[in-house]
Amino acid sequence: MIVITIDQRRSRSGPDKVETLLRHLVEHYSTERGFERTAGDEIQGVLSDGAVAVALALDVAGTGEWSVGIGVGAVQTPMPAQTRAGRGPAFEHARVAVERAKSSSGSLALAGTGMEAERLEAELQLVALVNARRTESSAEAGMLVSQGLTQQQVATRLDISQQAVSARLSSGLWYEAGRLTELAGAALHRYSIYMEEG
Incomplete structure (x- = not known):
């Protein structure tokens, strides 16, 4: 439990x-x-x-x-x-x-x-730090994607290019942190x- x-x-x-x-x-x-x-x-x-x-x-x-x-x-x-x-x-x-x-x-x-507890703690602390250090613009784009919007839809919503959305997601390590979060949850x-x- x-x-x-x-x-x-x-x-x-x-x-x-x-x-x-x-x-x-x-x-x-x-x-x-x-x-x-x-x-x-x-x-x-x-x-x-x-x-x-x-x-x-x-x-x-x-x-x-x-x-x-x-x-x-x-x-x-x-x-x-x-x-x-x-x-x-x-x-x-x-x-x-x-x-x-x-x-x-x-x-x-x-x-x-x-050791599993130590490994899980390290993973979760890493994700928490990545989340905390994102810029406001990266966090905004990432939250919209996490709600199910496509990059093109996010670009339209924020009135920026799709390339700019991609750059914001990349700088915030959204996909990497999301994958690690998913794996940590399963573990x-x-x-x-x-x-x-x-």
């Missing part, structure tokens, strides 16, 4: 953003146990789909407002209805990960046992199943 713990960054100097994030997560991501506030400005949820977990983690970490910890492992069953009542190694790993995420690349960390899914089965 995959447990994600998310902690608001610089919460003492800004407003509480937890409720806004909780609404966003409910609207966009499916979970085994929904995200809920566990303490202060921290929330936690349980997922079984690696691809969804990766997309969610990168989405939230990419805002720059949250530290995201992914924990992988078994959970005690039957799982309680409320996330905060859950127990097991996945929850423990998520706690370790979110603490490390506060000073990690891309504000994201992953914890589990074995996380396999790893979580393996860890849960022991």
Whole structure:
């Protein structure tokens, strides 16, 4: 199973953003146990789909407002209805990960046992850094492509040439990061199943 713990960054100097994030997560991501506030400005949820977990983690970490910890492992069953009542190694790993995420690349960390956890963390941190370092114009073009528009449609929407769209996507490493994200999601899914089965 995959447990994600998310902690608001610089919460003492800004407003509480937890409720806004909780609404966003409910609207966009499916979970085994929904995200809920566990303490202060921290929330936690349980997922079984690696691809969804990766997309969610990168989405939230990419805002720059949250530290995201992914924990992988078994959970005690039957799982309680409320996330905060859950127990097991996945929850423990998520706690370790979110603490490390506060000073990690891309504000994201992953914890589990074995080298697979380290490899997955490195991949996700790399993607998070690529995402964070894109220019505004590259991010704009990439988001439109990710919504299903063709390069020609993006060019029309942005009133630029198709060559300019291609250049923006290339400079932002959109296809490369997207492929690595896809592979990391599949790998996380396999790893979580393996860890849960022991």
